[in-house]
Amino acid sequence: MVKIAVAGGSGQVGQEVIDALAAAKKHEIVILSRNKAVTGDSASGVTWLAVNYDDKSQLIEALRGIHTVLSFTQVMDYTPQENLIDAAIAAGVKRFAPSQWGSASTIGMPWWAGKDKIKEYLEKVNENGKVLEYSLFQPGLFLDYLATPYKTAKYLEPLNTMIDFQNRRAIVVDGYDAIMTYTTVKDLAAVVARAADLDGEWPVVGGIRGNRVPVSQILKIGEKVRETTGRAFTVDKVKLGDLERGILTASWTLEASHPSVTGDQVEEMLKTVLIGTLLSSAKGAWDVSDEFNQLLPDFKFTQIEEFLAQVWEGKP
Template sequence: MVKIAVAGGSGQVGREVVDALVAAKKHEITILSRTDISVSDSTPGVIWRTVDYNDKSKLAEALHGIHTVLSFTQLLADPENTAQKNLIDAAVVAGVKRFAPSQWGSASTMDMPWWAGKDKITEYLKKVNENGRVLEYTLFQPGLFLEYLAAPYKTAKHLEPLNTMIDFQNRRAIVVDGYDSIMTCTTVQDLAAVIVRAVDLEGEWPVVGGISGNRVPISHILKVGEKVRGRPFTVEKVKVEDLENGILTTSWKLESSHPSVTGDQVEKMLKTVLIGTLLSSVKGAWDVSDEMNQLLPEFKFTQLEDFLTEAWRGKP
């Protein structure tokens, strides 16, 4: 048994991982939260601790005796990355062995400015270890959550639906003309299950922790979509040069956004996310590596066609 601290553990992905860790019944789990919500959450095996991410000494105190820190802190709400930098510093002071920063997505952030903080934190971790390893860390990267292809239907306990450039409900898609980009799609449940197993690994974590549930070209996703949805998808093509210039001439756009984006920023962010996802896909950002697959060869990932067949069974 080891002691695990989960920062941002009240968020969607964090809660999926916490549930899996609790179900494993192996470790003592502490959730670090800016607000005290322990009264409304009495999950057995979980300790809630209210922290101030601006107070490094108090953070170090909260991390005393902790073996592994998993961070799910919200990047958009902290453009200076203060919370994670202070969390890393506190982890070093407290003698934490392992740290997983808030990654949980693509292999690269190119053309995705809303995730720029990920690169800054990666550089910060490199700097912390530049004179010898002080803090073992890995960048967990599962690609696109497969559950998003079931939008608007919710297929996970905590992860809320988000629509993408492949819209199964309306049988349509937006693709980049001349490209058949590789996408890595992994269910959030598989991600959580891999994290549970990764915590138990005795060797050193790889710096990049790629988790490749399904590595497929977009054309394959569309082929599966047409099979499970019963008829061909309407496909609109956009050009790279238009996307590079911020031009989006499609008949439809994304409609659902992350809860951290509110007010008059929603429409602008949805356009930015769609353009960024399309551009980054043609540059290989969603072609995630498989380091964790290799370390866990016995683990069986949920297959894309099986998941989508079940998710869309009987749906109009």
């Protein structure tokens, strides 16, 4: 048993992972939060601790005796995570997982630039010899998003993407059959819980490959599991060059956004995210590796067609 600190533990993905860790009943979990939550305190082996991410001395004290830190902090402001890394090193933390939890690269996705900053920072702190073991957990896109508007996880909320099963439509980049990795958030959480038990060193790149499929195959699955509607998928094709110039020619756009984006930002952010997701898919960002699959060969991932057939059975 070790002590695991979860930073940003009140977020959707963080809560999914916390539940998986708590269910395993193998470790003591400390949830770091800017505002101490009133929920979860009674859960076995789970405690909450309010912290100020701008106060390194407070962070160091919070991390004393901690073996592993899992970060789910917002990536748009990367300074708090840098402070968390510095505090982890000062407190003697062994393992650190930065706030990645997505694609293999951030190409075409400027809103995730903070992920690259943190990756570079971790490389820098270890440039003269390893002082902190870390892994970039990368599960690709959450398979749950293809179930939108239906919720398939306890905390993760539905989110629109470039492939819309509800309205039987998709946007693809003309001339590119992008390879996508889809993993359910439940499987991600289970893998993280298993990874916490591993005795060996974590891989720096921690790919988690639930399903590796080309977009064309996803659309075929869509036609199959939505065949009861009697309507084929409508596919809009957009040009890579247009996307690179910030031009979106598709007949529709995203309708839901992350709760961290509000007000006047929403419309522009939805366009930026859709363009970026299409660009990044064409450039291979969502074709993640399988390091944790290899470390956990007995783990059975939820398969895309079975999952979607169950979700969409009988749906209008």
